[in-house]
Structure formats: structure tokens, C-alpha cells
Amino acid sequence: MTVIVGCGAGFSGDRTDAARPLVDALIAYDAPRALMFETLGERTLAAAQLRRIKNPDTGDEPLLEEFLSPVLSDCLANKITILGNFGAANPDAACNRIKRLAQNCGYPQACLATIHGDDVRERLTELDWLAWEGENRPLSSLHQVLAANVYLGAGSLIEAMEKGAQVIITGRVADPALALAPLCYYHDWALDDWDRLAAGALAGHLIECGAQVTGGYFADPGFKDVPGMATLGYPLVEVERNGRLVVTKPAGTGGLVTEQTVKEQLLYEIHDPSAYITPDVVVDLSHVSIRQLAKDRVEVVGIRGKPAPARLKTTVSFLDGYQGEAEISYAGPNALARAQLARETLRQRLAMRCPSDLRSRFDLIGLSSVFDGDTQNASQCMHHQPTDIRLRLAVEHADKKVVELATQELLALYCCGPAGGGGVRRTHSQRVKTASYLVPKQQVMPTVTLHGGTASE
Amino acid sequence: MNNTLHNYAHARAGDKGDRLSLGVFVYQDAHYPWLIQQLTAERVSEIFKHRGISNVTRYLLPNLKGVNLVIDDALQGGVNSALNLDGHGKTLSSLLLSMEVTPP
Numbered sequence: 037m038t039v040i041v042g043c044g045a046g047f048s049g050d051r052t053d054a055a056r057p058l059v060d061a062l063i064a065y066d067a068p069r070a071l072m073f074e075t076l077g078e079r080t081l082a083a084a085q086l087r088r089i090k091n092p093d094t095g096d097e098p099l100l101e102e103f104l105s106p107v108l109s110d111c112l113a114n115k116i117t118i119l120g121n122f123g124a125a126n127p128d129a130a131c132n133r134i135k136r137l138a139q140n141c142g143y144p145q146a147c148l149a150t151i152h153g154d155d156v157r158e159r160l161t162e163l164d165w166l167a168w169e170g171e172n173r174p175l176s177s178l179h180q181v182l183a184a185n186v187y188l189g190a191g192s193l194i195e196a197m198e199k200g201a202q203v204i205i206t207g208r209v210a211d212p213a214l215a216l217a218p219l220c221y222y223h224d225w226a227l228d229d230w231d232r233l234a235a236g237a238l239a240g241h242l243i244e245c246g247a248q249v250t251g252g253y254f255a256d257p258g259f260k261d262v263p264g265m266a267t268l269g270y271p272l273v274e275v276e277r278n279g280r281l282v283v284t285k286p287a288g289t290g291g292l293v294t295e296q297t298v299k300e301q302l303l304y305e306i307h308d309p310s311a312y313i314t315p316d317v318v319v320d321l322s323h324v325s326i327r328q329l330a331k332d333r334v335e336v337v338g339i340r341g342k343p344a345p346a347r348l349k350t351t352v353s354f355l356d357g358y359q360g361e362a363e364i365s366y367a368g369p370n371a372l373a374r375a376q377l378a379r380e381t382l383r384q385r386l387a388m389r390c391p392s393d394l395r396s397r398f399d400l401i402g403l404s405s406v407f408d409g410d411t412q413n414a415s416q417c418m419h420h421q422p423t424d425i426r427l428r429l430a431v432e433h434a435d436k437k438v439v440e441l442a443t444q445e446l447l448a449l450y451c452c453g454p455a456g457g458g459g460v461r462r463t464h465s466q467r468v469k470t471a472s473y474l475v476p477k478q479q480v481m482p483t484v485t486l487h488g489g490t491a492s493e
Numbered sequence: 494m495n496n497t498l499h500n501y502a503h504a505r506a507g508d509k510g511d512r513l514s515l516g517v518f519v520y521q522d523a524h525y526p527w528l529i530q531q532l533t534a535e536r537v538s539e540i541f542k543h544r545g546i547s548n549v550t551r552y553l554l555p556n557l558k559g560v561n562l563v564i565d566d567a568l569q570g571g572v573n574s575a576l577n578l579d580g581h582g583k584t585l586s587s588l589l590l591s592m593e594v595t596p597p
Contacts (some may be wrong), residue, residue, distance in 0.1 A: 079572050170546050171510065198501045253505070260503055296503065296518065299556030303516030307563045309552050325556045338556070359576075397576040406579040407588045410569055430576035470573045472510055 040065045040223045041215045041239065041460035042272045045103055045120075046246025048080045052102035054246065054270045059107040061272060061286035063114050070218035071111055073103055073120035074211050074244045081208060082353040082468035084124035085183040095126035100133050108134075119193060123205045125183060127152060130205045138203075138488075145489030149201035151192045152207040153482030156350065156475070158185045161280035163479050164347045168349055168472035175473055180355040180466060186475060187349045189315030191227070192482040193217030199486055210314050210350070212240025215273065223277045229375055233317035234341025235279030240284055241312070241319075242301050242336070243271040249283055249301040250332075251291030258353040265292015269332075284333045293332040302326070302336075311342070313349075315477070318342040347474035348449055356469040357432055360448035362437035362462040363401070365426045366454065375400055375425040379452055382429060393441060394433050401426040426459075429482045432467065439464055499590035500505075501597065502528060504588040513541075513567035513582045518559040525558040527583055527597040532560055540592055543569055543586075562589070 042062050044055030055071065056409040062069045075097045076084075088095025097103070100122050111118050123130040127150040138146040156163060165175050185208035194217050196204045204217075219225065219236040227233070242249050247268040255262040262268075269289025274282045283293055302321065306312045320340040327335045366375040379398050386396060398412060399405035402425040431442040443462045450460060499518075501524055507514040516575040519528050534549040541549070544567050572580040579585075 073529070077572075081571060113502055161589075168510070256503065259499070299518050299559060300503065300516055302507040303507075303514070303554075303559065303561050304505055305509060305514060306516075306561065307509070307512070307514055309561055322554065323556065324554075353573075395576065399578060401578075406577060406584045408577075409545060409574060428578065431576075445522060468573060469570075470510075 037223070038067050038274050039219050040067050040069045040272055040274050041218055041243065042071050042159045043074060043243035043246050043270055044107070045075050045191065046244065047077060048075045048097060048099065050075070050246055053101055053106065054268070055107045055277065057286040057289050058270050058272065059110050059116065061112065062116050068218070068222040069157055070117040070119060071107070071162040072214035072321045073118070073122055074214060076121040076124055078351055078470050081124060081185060081351065082182070084126070085353050086466070088125040089182065090453055093129055094290060096124050096130035096133070097122035100130055100185070101137060104134060104439055105137055108137055109143065110145045112138065112146055112295050117197060117201070117205045117218055118311050119217060120204070121206045121209055121214065123150060123207045125203030125207060127205045127207050134203055134205065135487065136411050139282045146202050147200050147489050148203045148487040149196035149199065150485045150486065150487065151188065151196065151204065151206040151209065151482055153192070153480060154185045154188050155183065156186055156480070157181060159182055166347065166474040168474055169471050173471045173493050175352070178354045178471065179442055180225070181352060183353045185351050187315055188482050189213050189344070189487060190220055191482050196292065196484045197221040197486065201486060205246065210316070211244040212237040212314055215240030215243060215318060216316055219275050228343070230317055231339065232279045233343070234251065234319040235281055236275065237314045237317050237319050238321070238339050239275050240245065240280045242256050242298065243273050245301065245304065246270050247291060248287045248304065249297055250293050251297055254297050254300060256344065258484070260296065262292060266290065279339060280335070280337060282333055282335050295326050296409060298326050298334045298336065313345050315344065315348050316354060317344050326402050332432045340493070345484040348477055348480055350473045351470050352473060353468050353470050356467050357434040358436045358439040358464060359467050360431045360443040360464045361428065362443035362460065363428045364446060364449055364453070365387050365459040366426070366457055368456065371423050371425050372403060372421055374456065375427050377451050377454045378427050378457060382446055382449065386442055389436055389445060390442050391433070394431055394438060396431045399428040401428055404418060412469060436464070496594055496596050498531065498592045498594050499591060501594070502590065504586040504590055505581050507573060508568055508581045511566050511568045511571040513564040513585055515562040515564070516559060516588055517562065518557065519588065521556050525555065525596045529553060531594045532562070535550060536591070536592070537562055537564070540589060546567065
């Protein structure tokens with residue numbers, strides 16, 4: 037038996053018309069099928085927590101209706117289980133919205149499940165914390181903690197499927213768990229069958245970023261050409277009971293699935309390839325081979341697994357000051373010299389007017405920005421003469437007024453700066469930072485709550 | 494013709510906290526031993542040192558004809574802390590590919 041899992045979104049702002057061709061393709065398979073939506077990054081969850089604090093009815097995925105309404109009724113009608121972390125900071129809010137969608141499309145008895153237990157903010161002090169590798173902030177130094185969310189595994193999602201859930205709504209779960217859960221459920225994999233679990237987790241990892249495995253985030257014209265960028269097909273993974281997996285995409289869609297696209301996604305955000313840690317299994321990629329079977333069909337074999345980790349990664353989000361950004365453009369003859377003079381003027385003004393603990397960064401967009409260090413130590417040696425430069429200031433400080441004062445100094449370049457500056461934009465925001473820790477798995481207790489009817493009704 | 498790594502390899506950047514990972518793969522399998530010679534941890538450190546990195550770890554994946562580079566403290570605080578326009582460091586795969594190489 038083969039189980040098919042598709043991925044209809046790879047992040048919160050993803051294309052909302054992507055799932056439609058995917059669901060058409062899923063319907064055509066004579067096999068157990070599931071559709072996942074991965075919409076939660078570290079940054080997205082932090083933003084969701086802020087929204088929920090301002091309004092307790094929000095904090096879930098803002099594009100929920102746009103993602104689900106084109107496909108919900110067909111998934112319910114065709115027994116395609118939907119699994120999504122679109123609950124973000126508020127799974128109950130997402131559940132209520134999906135319930136309304138289901139009612140509107142004629143399925144008032146749809147069985148929805150919410151997964152709770154990732155949010156451990158109230159239990160911060162009782163948990164046995166360790167710093168995550170690479171983390172250098174002690175937990176005790178964090179103030180104004182907004183949220184603490186554990187990466188849950190597939191266990192409670194499998195439980196929800198066993199109870200008949202047709203749509204499973206989670207907050208923070210490990211992204212691959214959204215695919216691993218239906219694979220475990222349909223293939224009846226034991227939760228210590230490490231090689232199988234590793235194959236399932238890797239299947240999830242390959243599709244969790246949506247189009248990134250089907251030609252999205254890949255094109256480099258003349259080097260890596262991708263057809264149909266405007267209609268990229270989102271990925272499907274076909275996984276056999278023995279763990280053999282094939283990545284593909286719906287026929288008639290744009291993009292491509294090749295050894296190259298699969299390789300790039302395989303290592304994406306992974307550190308030691310022999311130990312890609314998920315809550316359910318440690319995946320060993322060091323023996324993996326990739327083979328193109330046919331057009332847009334790539335097989336991945338040689339996946340091995342090791343026992344699941346004893347501790348789960350937890351992201352703590354906390355308020356930490358304010359950020360401001362402001363930009364102004366200089367163009368035409370001598371643009372670079374004028375932009376550099378503007379930067380120097382701004383530097384002097386900030387030194388005169390702002391406290392010395394203001395954190396700041398200046399970019400000359402058009403000469404050097406993203407590659408540079410915070411101190412512009414790389415762009416010093418660049419001497420080409422661009423004719424369209426945008427000076428960018430980014431600042432951070434604990435006091436909002438200081439941040440506003442700093443960006444106001446850029447605004448003042450309109451009248452006090454070099455000739456011909458224009459197009460000032462300023463933004464200010466409260467900073468939500470994150471830090472990562474590890475907690476013992478047995479201290480994390482996810483729960484499944486069913487809402488509505490059952491799948492058999 | 495400039496001899497940058499971009500002519501021979503493709504790459505994708507990933508981030509976790511303040512840690513950058515770069516998956517790098519040759520276009521032609523025969524170039525893999527050459528890639529390993531060119532892409533030493535020392536040379537990679539040189540390319541990213543202006544960003545205040547603390548460590549480069551290199552993992553070889555001969556089956557995939559690829560290398561995974563893991564660079565600590567490359568993201569100036571990471572996505573929720575950096576002042577950089579590109580807090581994720583997603584563009585840094587292109588910085589690596591702009592590295593000058595001795596052609597295979």
C-alpha cells in the first residue's frame with residue numbers, strides 16, 4: 037500500500053490557490069491520502085502570540101479561510117484528512133473559523149480536532165530546562181515572556197486520526213509531524229520503528245516548505261531554469277509501507293521535481309545530516325541516495341532512523357524593546373557620494389541626539405546591504421558607481437521614543453541632507469525575540485480535543 | 494569568464510536561531526572531489542568572517558555529491574534579532590557562490 041501526502045502551504049504567506057490542483061491530484065489516487073498545511077515559523081508564531089495578547093479571539097493563521105475554502109468540501113467528501121499548524125497561538129480560534137467554513141460548504145457535522153499542550157508558558161518555572169545547542173541566553177535572563185511553545189511530535193495527531201478527526205488543527209508541532217502522523221496511522225508503523233519513522237519524517241521535511249521541492253526558491257536563469265513559475269505545482273509524496281518514498285507534483289502544473297530540487301530541500305535547515313532531530317525520530321541522511329525515476333518523479337532511498345530524543349525543543353518568545361527602520365533614496369549622477377554623505381550625516385546626528393546604547397545599522401541598498409556585517413565592514417572596499425541608492429537605517433532600543441527620534445533624524449534629511457533625496461518611509465514595531473531551550477519529553481503532555489461529529493456520520 | 498563557484502555549484506541557505514546552514518551541490522558529479530578541495534572550512538570562514546562568525550562545520554555527503562556547511566553566529570542575532578534586511582540570511586547562499594575558485 038502507498039499513502040499519499042500533499043502539502044498545500046509552506047509558510048504563512050504562501051500562495052492560497054496552490055492547494056486546488058493538489059487536491060484534484062489527491063482525489064485521483066486510489067490510496068489513503070492526507071493534505072498538510074505548514075504555516076508556522078519562529079517569527080510567525082511570535083507575531084501570532086502578539087496578536088492573541090491584543091485580542092484573545094485571534095492569534096491563528098490570518099489566511100486560514102483563503103487556504104481552506106477552495107478545498108475543504110472536496111477533502112471532507114473524499115476522506116482526505118487535513119492537518120495544519122494554522123492554529124498558531126490559538127488553535128481554538130482556528131477551529132471555530134473552520135467549523136464555520138465547514139457549515140457553509142454543507143458539512144456541519146465535520147469532525148475537527150484541536151491539539152493543545154505545546155503552550156507551556158504557564159508552566160515555565162516547573163519545567164526542567166536546558167539551553168538548546170547554539171543558544172547563549174540563560175532562560176532566567178528573559179523578561180516579559182509572551183509565549184513558550186514546545187515542538188510536539190506526531191503522537192497526538194495520530195490519536196486524533198484514530199478518533200476520526202477529518203481536520204486536525206495544531207499550534208507548534210514539528211513541521212514533518214504533519215506528514216508523519218497520517219503515514220504512521222495508515223501504515224500502522226510502530227512508534228519505535230526508527231527506519232520507517234525516519235522515512236516518514238523525511239517525507240514531511242521534503243514537502244513541508246511547499247514549492248521549495250518543486251522548483252520554488254530554485255530558479256537561477258541560465259543555470260537552473262524552472263518552467264511555469266506562476267503556476268508552480270505543490271508537492272505530493274508517495275510513501276510505501278517499507279518507507280520507500282517518491283516526491284512528485286500534480287500533472288499540468290508548473291515547476292519541476294528533479295534530483296537537484298530534492299537535494300536542495302533535503303539539506304534545508306539541517307545541521308548534522310547524520311542527526312536531523314525531530315520529536316519522533318532522529319533521521320540519518322548520511323546514506324541517502326536520490327534517483328530520478330521519470331519526469332517530475334524522484335525517489336529517495338537509504339533513510340535510516342535512530343531513537344527519538346529525550347528532550348523537545350521549545351521556543352520562548354519575549355518582548356525586547358523596539359525596532360525602527362527608515363529609508364531614503366538618492367539617484368542619478370554622484371548618487372553614491374550623496375548617499376554616503378547622508379549616511380555620515382545621519383551617523384553624526386544619532387551620536388549627538390541618541391543614547392550610546394542605541395543599536396543601529398546603515399545599509400546602502402544598491403551598493404551593499406544584505407551580505408554586509410552590521411558595521412559595513414565589507415562594503416568599505418566597493419567602489420562601483422551605482423546610480424540608484426537607497427540609504428536604510430535600522431535601529432533598536434528599549435525606549436520607543438529613542439527609536440522614533442532616530443528614524444526622525446533620517447526623515448530630517450529631506451531638508452537637511454544632501455541634494456535630491458526622496459521617498460522616505462519609516463516604520464516602528466515592538467520587537468518579539470525568541471530563544472530556544474530543551475525540556476524533557478515526559479514533562480510535555482499534549483491533548484486531543486474533538487469538535488463536531490465523527491468521520492462515519 | 495569569472496571563475497566563481499556559481500558556475501559549478503548550486504546552493505540553498507537555511508537558518509535556525511543564529512546558525513546558518515548552506516547545502517551546496519555540484520552540477521556535474523565528476524566535480525565533487527574538486528568541490529571538497531575548494532570549499533574548505535578555512536575558505537568558508539574567510540568569506541563570512543566580516544559577519545562575526547564563530548565556527549564553520551563541514552559535513553560531506555558523497556552520495557548526494559553535496560556538502561552541508563553549518564556556520565555559527567552568521568546571522569547577527571537571527572531572524573527575530575537581526576537588524577539586517579535579510580534576517581533569515583537567505584541571500585547568503587549567493588555570497589558563498591560568489592566565492593572565487595580555481596576551475597576544475
